[in-house]
Amino acid sequence: MIIPKLPAYLTSLGGAEYKGLIISLFTLTAMISRPFSGKIADKVGRKAAMLIGISVCVVISLLYPLLTTITGFLLLRLVHGFSTGFSPTGATAYLSDIIPFNRRGEAMGILGTAGTVGMAAGLAVGPSIANDFGLHVMFYCSSAMAVISILVLFGLRETLNTRQGFSTNVLKIHKRDLFEPKVIVPCLVMLLATYAYGAVFTVVPDLCLHLGIHNEGLPFVFLTIFSLSIRLIAGRASDKYGRRKVVIVSTFLVAVSMLVLALATSSVLLIVAISLYGLAQGMTSPTLLAWATDLSDEKHRGRGIASLYIFMELGIGIGAFISGFIYANDSKNFFVTFLTCSLLALTAFFYLVFLKTRKPPKTTHDLPDPVTETI
Numbered sequence: 461m462i463i464p465k466l467p468a469y470l471t472s473l474g475g476a477e478y479k480g481l482i483i484s485l486f487t488l489t490a491m492i493s494r495p496f497s498g499k500i501a502d503k504v505g506r507k508a509a510m511l512i513g514i515s516v517c518v519v520i521s522l523l524y525p526l527l528t529t530i531t532g533f534l535l536l537r538l539v540h541g542f543s544t545g546f547s548p549t550g551a552t553a554y555l556s557d558i559i560p561f562n563r564r565g566e567a568m569g570i571l572g573t574a575g576t577v578g579m580a581a582g583l584a585v586g587p588s589i590a591n592d593f594g595l596h597v598m599f600y601c602s603s604a605m606a607v608i609s610i611l612v613l614f615g616l617r618e619t620l621n622t623r624q625g626f627s628t629n630v631l632k633i634h635k636r637d638l639f640e641p642k643v644i645v646p647c648l649v650m651l652l653a654t655y656a657y658g659a660v661f662t663v664v665p666d667l668c669l670h671l672g673i674h675n676e677g678l679p680f681v682f683l684t685i686f687s688l689s690i691r692l693i694a695g696r697a698s699d700k701y702g703r704r705k706v707v708i709v710s711t712f713l714v715a716v717s718m719l720v721l722a723l724a725t726s727s728v729l730l731i732v733a734i735s736l737y738g739l740a741q742g743m744t745s746p747t748l749l750a751w752a753t754d755l756s757d758e759k760h761r762g763r764g765i766a767s768l769y770i771f772m773e774l775g776i777g778i779g780a781f782i783s784g785f786i787y788a789n790d791s792k793n794f795f796v797t798f799l800t801c802s803l804l805a806l807t808a809f810f811y812l813v814f815l816k817t818r819k820p821p822k823t824t825h826d827l828p829d830p831v832t833e834t835i
Contacts, residue, residue, distance in 0.1 A: 461582035461602045462521070464677035465590045467665045475530040479666075480784020483658050485534055486541040487777035491770050493545030495633050498766025500546075501553045502759070505620045507613060509550030509762070514610050516543040521603035525596040541773075549769060553762045556753045557619035562699060564753055568746035569695025573688055576742065578605075580684035587677040640764040643752040645815065646703075647771040650748050652808035653711055653740075654772050656718050656801035658779025660737065663787050663797055664721075664730075670791050671727045679734040686738030694743040695750065703751035706743055708812045713740035714805035722798035 466482050501509040520540045527536055551571065559567040582602075590598040660683075665676040673679065698706040717736035724730045748768060756764025779801070786797045 461586035461589075461605070462524075462598060463661060464583060464587050464665060464680060465595060465598065467662075468676070469595060470530070470533060473528065473530050473533060475533070476789060478530065478534065479789075480662055480781045480787075481534055482537060483662050483780030484777040484784075485537040486544070487658070487773040487780065489538050489541030490543075490545040491541075491773035491777065493542050494549065494766040494770040494773070495763075496631060497546040497549040498760075498762040498764075499633065501550045501762030501766075502620070503624050505618050505623050506550045506554035506557070506762075507616060507618050509546050510554070510613055511550075511610065513543045513545065513547030513550070514606050514613065516540065516546070517606035518603050518610070521599050521606065524599040544773070545769075549762060549766050552749055552753070552765045554616075554619055556761055556765075561754075565695040565698035565703070565747060565750040566692065567695070568749040568753075569691040569693075572691045572695075572742065572746045572749075576684050576688040576691065580681060580688060583677045583680040583684060587675055639770070640756060640760060640767040642755045642757070643764045643767050646707075646748045646751040646755070647768055649707055649711065649808045649812060650744075650768055651771045651775040652804045652811075653714055653744050654775030655779035655782075655804045656714055656737065656798075657741065658776040658781070659718075659783035659797060659801050660721075660734070661776075662780045662784050663794070664734070666787070666789070666791075667721075667724070667730060667794055668727075670794070671724070671730055673727050673730070679730060682731055683734045683738040683741070686735045687742030690739050690742040691746055695746045698747040698750055703747050703754070704812055704815065706747045707751075708809060710740045710743035710747065711805050711809040711812065713737075713743070715802045715809060718798045718802035718805060722795045722802065724794075 467479050470476065470478060470482060497509045497513070500512070516539065520536055520543070523536055524533070527533060552568070555567055555571050556564065582605075586598055586602075589601055661680075664679055668674075668676045668679060694706055694710070713736055717733050717740055720729060720736065721733035724733055749765070752764050752768040753761060783797050783800070786800065787793045
């Protein structure tokens, strides 16, 4: 709801040169908080992790209208990242608890579809609310939606069977809590693929204005619609044909879409590029989530999922920061900015193409999917 208006809002505060920090600061704290959210999800409960993240959304959205300095805005973006650091980890772990192994890809597709519907609605109405009623109302509406999600959360049954009460010991992070080595392959692919995501959300609003699109949220509506259209299909395909094969296709689509975006000289080409990227993003996210869940130990599933999200935030944050630096508020740099995204996605594509795989062994917890691939 608020992302399309943030670059212009920061510019109005006098901080145009800090646009690259809008996404990168958010993803920095999201990344830092992942080990904590993974441990809380595995020890205290899936609902607890979700509740922490949603509560941050409620509070921070209410504070945007109050802290109207550049420093205040950037501080809020930094803290706001805790929302994404906690909620998706708990939600994904919750879903993996209640879904059969051989339908995990489809389930992650459904979860992603729900998120995409929310994003599409937010991107569609957020700029309109800001234009018609002001930015403050847009921020308040964002907070109100988070309050509603808390009410939904209270109606869910906790799925973690062995739980401990919340204490300071849960916040003590050891080396083993920082990363789950078993999920290294999907993590590396996520890192390379999501660089483009950070670049798109940082630079595309300015590209819109450059090409004559005055509603900066319009391309993101196309992105989410096309992402929505493919998620269920991609999830089911990964269950049937294997995670790796689906991600090979999706990373290639990321590379193509970013190349088209780099060459875009009209609003039509921009929309085409963003639509292709929506398809790619809709295929990549649920498949990599299912892949990481497949590879994770049952007792440390939260850690495995958190590890994947760490690399996702790292990719988005680096993409936002570097793309903002390369772009430097100069329209001549749009080409190099998005060409970099294309080359990194192409690196992920070739990495997967030449990756040697073997079938996973059977465990006492899950019957293996014969097409699930790991190292």
